[in-house]
Amino acid sequence: MRYQKIPNETIKRLPMYLRAISFMSNHDSGFISSRDIADLLNINSPQVRKDLSYFGAFGTRGTGYQIDELKKQIRKALKLDVTQKAVLVGAGKLGSALSLYQGFKIYGLDITAIYDNSPKKIGKKVGLLTIKDISTLQQIKNNDIKLAILAMPADNAQEIADILVKCGIKGILNLAPCYLKVPKKVKVTMIDIAVELSVLPFYT
Amino acid sequence: MRYQKIPNETIKRLPMYLRAISFMSNHDSGFISSRDIADLLNINSPQVRKDLSYFGAFGTRGTGYQIDELKKQIRKALKLDVTQKAVLVGAGKLGSALSLYQGFKIYGLDITAIYDNSPKKIGKKVGLLTIKDISTLQQIKNNDIKLAILAMPADNAQEIADILVKCGIKGILNLAPCYLKVPKKVKVTMIDIAVELSVLPFYT
DNA sequence: TCCTGTGAACAGATTCACAGCC
DNA sequence: GGCTGTGAATCTGTTCACAGGA
Numbered sequence: 464m465r466y467q468k469i470p471n472e473t474i475k476r477l478p479m480y481l482r483a484i485s486f487m488s489n490h491d492s493g494f495i496s497s498r499d500i501a502d503l504l505n506i507n508s509p510q511v512r513k514d515l516s517y518f519g520a521f522g523t524r525g526t527g528y529q530i531d532e533l534k535k536q537i538r539k540a541l542k543l544d545v546t547q548k549a550v551l552v553g554a555g556k557l558g559s560a561l562s563l564y565q566g567f568k569i570y571g572l573d574i575t576a577i578y579d580n581s582p583k584k585i586g587k588k589v590g591l592l593t594i595k596d597i598s599t600l601q602q603i604k605n606n607d608i609k610l611a612i613l614a615m616p617a618d619n620a621q622e623i624a625d626i627l628v629k630c631g632i633k634g635i636l637n638l639a640p641c642y643l644k645v646p647k648k649v650k651v652t653m654i655d656i657a658v659e660l661s662v663l664p665f666y667t
Numbered sequence: 668m669r670y671q672k673i674p675n676e677t678i679k680r681l682p683m684y685l686r687a688i689s690f691m692s693n694h695d696s697g698f699i700s701s702r703d704i705a706d707l708l709n710i711n712s713p714q715v716r717k718d719l720s721y722f723g724a725f726g727t728r729g730t731g732y733q734i735d736e737l738k739k740q741i742r743k744a745l746k747l748d749v750t751q752k753a754v755l756v757g758a759g760k761l762g763s764a765l766s767l768y769q770g771f772k773i774y775g776l777d778i779t780a781i782y783d784n785s786p787k788k789i790g791k792k793v794g795l796l797t798i799k800d801i802s803t804l805q806q807i808k809n810n811d812i813k814l815a816i817l818a819m820p821a822d823n824a825q826e827i828a829d830i831l832v833k834c835g836i837k838g839i840l841n842l843a844p845c846y847l848k849v850p851k852k853v854k855v856t857m858i859d860i861a862v863e864l865s866v867l868p869f870y871t
Numbered sequence: 872t873c874c875t876g877t878g879a880a881c882a883g884a885t886t887c888a889c890a891g892c893c
Numbered sequence: 894g895g896c897t898g899t900g901a902a903t904c905t906g907t908t909c910a911c912a913g914g915a
Contacts, residue, residue: 470884478865482844496896503846508896509886516898524897525893542868549864556764561860563760566844570865609871610864634867636860640686640770642707650870652863656765656840659856660753660814661682661774663838664746666854667813674906700874712874713908720876728875729915875914885904892897 473514474541478570479504480511481537484530485569496527543571548608550632552597552623553615554579557638559589561614575608600626609633617641677718678745682774683708684715685741688734689773700731747775752812754836756801756827757819758783761842763793765818779812804830813837821845 483503487495497511515522515533518540522528538544551562551574562577579585580597587594595602600623611632613620620639627635628645637643637653645651687707691699701715719726719737722744726732742748755766755778766781783789784801791798799806804827815836817824824843831839832849841847841857849855 468883472884474866474869475862478862481865482859482862483846498896505846507886509888509899510884512897513885513899520898522897523893524891525895527896540869541865542871543865547868556760556767560760560764564861566859566861567864570861572861572864610867612860612864633871634864636864636867638860642687642709650867652867654858654860654863655686655770656816656842656858657768657770657774657776658679658682658686659858660771660776660816660838660840661685661745661747662678663814663840663854663856664751665678665744667746667837672905676906702874711908713877713910714906716875717877717907724876726875727915728913729873731874873915876912877909878911879909881906881908883904883906885902887902888900890898890900893895 467517469517473517476504476506476510476514477537477541480514481534481541482569484534484537488530493530494523494527495530495533497522499527538571541570546571546573547610548573548575548606549610549612550575550600550603550608550627551577551612551614552579552600552627553613553638554581554584554587554589554594555614558612558614561612562589562592572610574612575606576603597623601630603627603632604630610636612636612638614638671721673721677721680708680710680714680718681741681745684718685738685745686773688738688741692734697734698727698731699734699737701726703731742775745774750775750777751814752777752779752810753814753816754779754804754807754812754831755781755816755818756783756804756831757817757842758785758788758791758793758798759818762816762818765816766793766796776814778816779810780807801827805834807836808834814840816840816842818842 480500483500497508501508501511521532521536549572551558554577562574577592578595578597578600584594585596611627617639620641621643624643628649634650637651640655643651684704687704701712705712705715725736725740753776755762758781766778781796782799782801782804788798789800815831821843824845825847828847832853838854841855844859847855
């Protein structure tokens with residue numbers, strides 16, 4: 464395989480492949496084909512093969528992909544072969560829902576701390592984590608945490624984002640309905656459920 | 668303007684423009700330029716103009732777009748000029764967070780009901796809504812509801828989706844980490860926060 | 872001069888067809 | 894026969910340059 468720039472769209476699909484494989488790990492043969500994956504995600508199979516081929520040729524012609532090997536390769540491609548620590552800011556309903564969510568595990572993501580500014584919440588437990596005072600957010604600097612989830616109202620999200628960037632955070636998942644200004648080296652993904660819902664009527 | 672197919676990417680950006688405008692409604696002049704919008708969203712201004720031009724030419728050269736008119740036109744393009752009713756399935760932490768979220772308003776989206784299967788929750792209130800028994804979900808058939816949000820575990824999401832489709836739902840926002848099989852005429856958007864987070868390390 | 876509207880050039884992503892190996 | 898890997902063709906979306914009106 465010659466070097467090619469990897470499309471962003473490919474990167475977005477890789478975690479979906481990983482989950483699809485987890486769904487099907489009960490495949491008795493230990494192998495899975497590009498078509499198996501494609502059917503589950505409603506895409507076509509050359510797409511799956513092309514995506515995977517950007518990272519090497521680890522399938523077997525006539526047989527498919529060995530499941531454990533494929534998982535390992537996708538994790539490696541996404542840099543998820545080491546556990547990635549994340550910090551959660553905001554312990555409202557959304558934040559606590561996320562801290563209890565088990566779906567991060569298959570990606571090797573680990574929510575290591577949760578912060579809030581409400582005195583009522585600080586010190587309380589959600590799952591295994593104790594909610595910490597947001598004014599102590601700088602602590603994360605020493606803990607090799609590269610990811611953050613912002614699950615808080617929009618009004619002081621920028622302020623928190625600035626602190627996170629200072630603490631060396633490299634990627635932010637922003638669930639607050641506002642646009643964050645960050646240095647170019649920091650990657651921000653924004654999810655706004657209202658935006659996603661508002662697009663649906665167009666297609667009806 | 669001649670007829671052209673409207674890119675999906677354009678449709679995704681329109682609600683963002685709408686929110687950007689809402690942010691800036693305090694613009695004293697009553698006008699806003701493509702550059703104002705572009706700067707806020709970190710995109711470039713010809714993109715904004717091209718997107719808007721698919722739906723007609725409602726700007727004024729030298730001046731920009733009249734804010735109220737622009738809002739009206741974007742709402743119309745997205746079919747949000749009438750209130751779109753949505754039903755929420757799942758009254759866990761995520762579901763109740765959504766039912767209390769005020770951000771749907773600017774899009775004319777109205778959460779009209781919330782359902783759950785837990786006897787503990789049925790009958791309780793979240794905000795202004797009373798949680799209804801999921802076994803009565805068919806009620807929505809008579810109420811001109813075209814949208815649904817699935818905020819529930821993956822295990823019986825497909826079953827609920829089937830009922831929703833039978834009830835005439837045209838668009839589903841799926842927050843459960845599973846792929847839904849629905850007829851082609853039904854549009855499904857899936858949001859998986861773990862997937863979004865798992866993509867970030869690649870870019871670090 | 873300022874800013875919109877838009878065809879044309881360009882860049883990015885998907886699909887396809889098929890060679891190659893099990 | 895079955896399934897992968899991949900260049901080439903196609904399709905989709907973005908950027909640019911500039912004409913033209915306020």
